[in-house]
Amino acid sequence: MSPTTVAEHRKRVAELVGSMPVLQLPLEECLGLVLAADVIAPLDLPPFDNSAMDGYAVRAADLRRDETVRLVGAVDSPARDETVRLVVADDIPAGRTELNPLEPGTVQRIMTGAPLPPGADAVVQVEWTDGGTETVTINRAVEPGQNIRTGGDDVRKGDAVLAAGTVLRPSTLGLASALGLPELPVRRRPRVLVLSTGSELVEPGRPLELGQIYESNGMMLASSVRDAGCVAIQLRFVPDDVEAFHQALKPYLGSVDVIMTSGGVSAGAYEVVKDALADHDMQFIKVAMQPGGPQGSGRYEGVPVLSLPGNPVSAQVSFEVFVRPALLASMGHEQTERPTAQARITTGLTSPAGKTQFRRGLHDPSSGQVVTPVGGPGSHLLSALALSNCLIEVPEDVTELAAGAEVTVRYLQ
Ligand SMILES: Nc1nc2c(c(=O)[nH]1)N[C@H]1C(S)=C(S)[C@@H](COP(=O)(O)OP(=O)(O)OC[C@H]3O[C@@H](n4cnc5c(N)ncnc54)[C@H](O)[C@@H]3O)O[C@H]1N2
Numbered sequence: 275m276s277p278t279t280v281a282e283h284r285k286r287v288a289e290l291v292g293s294m295p296v297l298q299l300p301l302e303e304c305l306g307l308v309l310a311a312d313v314i315a316p317l318d319l320p321p322f323d324n325s326a327m328d329g330y331a332v333r334a335a336d337l338r339r340d341e342t343v344r345l346v347g348a349v350d351s352p353a354r355d356e357t358v359r360l361v362v363a364d365d366i367p368a369g370r371t372e373l374n375p376l377e378p379g380t381v382q383r384i385m386t387g388a389p390l391p392p393g394a395d396a397v398v399q400v401e402w403t404d405g406g407t408e409t410v411t412i413n414r415a416v417e418p419g420q421n422i423r424t425g426g427d428d429v430r431k432g433d434a435v436l437a438a439g440t441v442l443r444p445s446t447l448g449l450a451s452a453l454g455l456p457e458l459p460v461r462r463r464p465r466v467l468v469l470s471t472g473s474e475l476v477e478p479g480r481p482l483e484l485g486q487i488y489e490s491n492g493m494m495l496a497s498s499v500r501d502a503g504c505v506a507i508q509l510r511f512v513p514d515d516v517e518a519f520h521q522a523l524k525p526y527l528g529s530v531d532v533i534m535t536s537g538g539v540s541a542g543a544y545e546v547v548k549d550a551l552a553d554h555d556m557q558f559i560k561v562a563m564q565p566g567g568p569q570g571s572g573r574y575e576g577v578p579v580l581s582l583p584g585n586p587v588s589a590q591v592s593f594e595v596f597v598r599p600a601l602l603a604s605m606g607h608e609q610t611e612r613p614t615a616q617a618r619i620t621t622g623l624t625s626p627a628g629k630t631q632f633r634r635g636l637h638d639p640s641s642g643q644v645v646t647p648v649g650g651p652g653s654h655l656l657s658a659l660a661l662s663n664c665l666i667e668v669p670e671d672v673t674e675l676a677a678g679a680e681v682t683v684r685y686l687q
């Protein structure tokens with residue numbers, strides 16, 4: 275049987291994971307999620323005419339000397355043409371909900387964001403006055419409209435302000451909050467059970483015996499799940515024992531959307547994932563890629579299962595190539611792929627025939643789009659992965675690349 279291509283397995287994984295249901299979620303839980311319907315503004319923004327400055331609400335005409343001298347409320351009109359003194363008839367802090375009309379020849383002290391009283395058509399900032407509270411001397415005239423933020427000049431009630439498909443960022447969540455919306459319709463985050471199998475695995479912090487290693491895939495994969503905006507539940511030390519594997523899964527079956535295992539899928543005598551799930555709706559295949567060849571996928575008690583190979587680099591590359599795009603798509607993201615770039619490799623490399631190879635690399639766009647392979651092709655080389663910022667993609671039909679050859683790099687962050 276010919277190996278499955280990377281594209282075929284990507285499609286299968288995406289279909290298995292499917293789409294998360296749409297829910298109304300509180301804004302605090304929406305960061306990074308995708309809006310599932312257009313948002314129609316239920317009100318104007320700003321909702322009312324208000325002051326852009328701390329100062330005095332005025333009738334602009336009252337500040338012109340030739341008119342002021344005739345006004346009843348004017349206390350006097352000093353010699354300088356642009357200086358008038360007027361009675362301060364009221365004080366309007368932000369949050370004031372009842373207003374008195376502004377009588378001609380008077381002003382009302384007003385704070386930034388406070389509603390403009392009826393009759394006022396401008397605000398004089400406090401720096402242009404003596405700051406008086408009974409009467410105020412104003413040194414400069416203003417134009418009608420000056421320092422006023424008109425109701426609706428940002429958003430009009432009924433406008434489609436946010437379109438379905440928008441990724442909710444701090445600014446869009448701020449806008450939704452300003453519109454008075456406590457919740458938004460989004461596809462919820464998938465809950466992913468990250469299960470590490472292997473009787474050799476030990477918890478960091480405990481002593482190691484010969485033959486044991488510290489568990490690392492769980493940490494790496496759960497972090498990747500969270501980094502993609504999903505919820506990760508970590509189950510780290512499931513031994514290579516079929517019965518223990520089933521028992522470990524049981525408590526989670528009703529509450530997770532995806533089970534992602536690592537290890538136990540290749541050709542050895544103790545392949546716990548393969549052995550435990552062989553009788554279920556699962557398939558274990560070889561994908562034409564390196565690393566990440568052995569892959570399992572299917573359902574266990576109806577829950578989608580993605581079984582990644584145990585070698586740390588294989589597991590992480592499998593997550594990047596298959597799982598991350600599927601998780602992002604399940605939440606409605608249109609952009610499910612990492613950015614890519616074309617770059618020239620600084621050293622030559624070889625790649626197995628008939629397999630897409632994903633080598634780890636350090637890409638430096640500032641030095642003329644070059645990428646340096648980090649470490650060799652071995653899928654145990656975790657430190658090389660940790661020092662990389664991209665995967666170098668070598669197509670199936672390429673077995674050798676000379677230094678200077680152009681390759682596609684896929685960013686890892
Ligand atoms: N005869 C063959 N042997 C192997 C084949 C093959 O085709 N024929 N494929 C190789 C490839 S490629 C890979 S990848 C691995 C996949 O093996 P498994 O998925 O069965 O993984 P394990 O055997 O359980 O572990 C492999 C390796 O990774 C270490 N590991 C596993 N889990 C963790 C973890 N959570 N944290 C840290 N390290 C982990 C484990 O100790 C092993 O060293 O099979 C090859 N063999």
Ligand code: MOO
Binds near residue numbers: 564
């Ligand atoms: O798929 Mo294995 O991942 O080549 O080490």
